[in-house]
Amino acid sequence: MRNIRKRKSMLLAVSMLAGTMLFGSAGSSYAATSVGALAEASQMKNASIANLDNDTRTFKVDKDIEAKNVRFQNRYGFEVAGHMYLPKGFDKNKKYKAVVITGPFGAVKEQASGLYAQEMAKNGYVAVAFDQSMTGESSGERRNMASPDIFTEDYSAAVDFVSNLKFVDADRIGAVGICGLSGMALTAASNDTRIKAVATSAMYDMSESISDHYKGDYYTPEQREAVKKHLAKMRDIEAKEGRFIAGAHEMAVDAEGSVQTYSTMFPDKLPEGVSPVIQQFYDYYVGRAYHPRAINSNTLAWDATAAYGFFNFSLMENIKEISPRPVLFITGENAHSKYFADAAYEKANSPKEEIVVPGANHCDLYDQMDKIPFDRLVKFFDDNMK
Known part of the structure; x- marks a missing residue:
């Protein structure tokens, strides 16, 4: 066990060093927006915005995109930890579209969700990637615990946060769920009408996967x-x-x-x-x-x-109720999880769309820039949050 931790600590150190040397995370080219200005723009109590220090993101950081540490509470009192990505040339006096993102199941905001948030910010969105309650930097005395109900609530709490930022248009907020958090994104959208469009990538229905196992058989x-x-x-x-x-x-x-x-x-x-x-x-x-x-x-x-x-909790029971708000499913041609996206697509009412990425497996959709169809993901939100 000691050797495992030592090896992983070395991997993280190399990753952080590479991030500093190759990606410019320690010396960004943007004119940093002050935390004070962002805090003044927040109308949500029990929320905070701070500079992103000790950057441990695992993907290539775009030096033109600002990221800030944010914290906000869900309705159960858990403090949800996130990174807020601001569009290039951010102006706090403008109104931006926003997306809230988490997943995969058991991952943290420094991984796939952060990459997706950064890409959305590059395309003009305020994007928040967050850790699910009881995981990562989010609160919870019980650690490494999972709850379909609480994880669904975390999405609505993230919507609480972004919708109460004066520089976000509260009528143009979307949600993205990656892998095992896709079901929670869809479940949140079925009830929370503030979510105007929802997309999933590398989808898993964790209720089915855990309680019935793969393909329910x-x-x-x-x-x-x-x-x-x-x-x-x-x-x-x-x-x-x-x-x-x-x-x-x-x-x-x-x-x-x-x-x-x-x-x-x-x-x-x-x-x-x-x-x-x-x-x-x-x-x-x-x-x-x-x-x-x-x-x-x-x-x-x-x-x-x-x-x-x-x-106890079957996700996506009300997936049809997302309509008339649109749903996008992104899956890989070779993804073992494609079954989940296909099944959810069939259950959902229109408007809906499924993108099958040729040659892509499940984990390709976490971070492979040549496989993830970010252009179509952005277009989906652009078209449906005008």
Whole structure:
């Protein structure tokens, strides 16, 4: 375990050094907007805006785009941590369109959501990438915990924040969900009419994936019962001992009916013959986008009871109610997750659009600039938030 942490610390140090040397994150070319001016433009109580110090973003930082640290509360009292990206040539006296972005499930704002936010800012949007409650820099005494309800609420809290900025047009706000936060983005949009358009990329429906497993055909009734008994046991142990227990958020059941779980997301080195999907996740989270606050990069998995809420809360029950507001689904031709985007597209009412990126796998849509159709993503919001 010590060697794993040492290796990952070295990876982060190299990443930070590369960011400073190659991407200019330490010496930006823009004329920085003062935090005071931004704070004065905020009408939301229990929110703050600060300079982005100790920059640990894992993607190529555009030196012409300002990013600020922001904090705001959701209605459950969790403090949500985010990065706010400002358009090039930002003028606090103008009115901008805005988007709120999070995901993937178990990632942090310094990874894929930050890249998407930066690209939207490059195209004239105020964009906020945020950590889900109880993960990353967001608050929550229980760490590495997941909740479909609270994660959905985080989207509306982000809308609270941007809609109360005087330089944002509150009638032109969109949402983007990446991977496992796509279902929460769609669920938030089905109820929160302030979200005028919603897009997903590399979509996962985490309720289905966790409670039924891939394509809904994994668990037999007996296997589902075994998983539920395992979760109840984990709850009981944590309640008795008052401690965190790491465990899998998605669990297999073997031929003998035993639940298979794990305490770390990835080993130090993948075994021979691992599936291409696991390899793709490993290459992203432990390799090119390693970040110590990301659950998917770290040496500890989710809380052992993280799956609990996904058996209770089915996401996207009201997806049809997003209409007449538009929905965009971006998926990869070779993405193992394409099933989720296809299914959600079929469930949604018009107006809706699905983009299938030729040759792209699931993790390509996290950070591969030649695969992510940012031009079409921007056009979608431009056309639908005029």
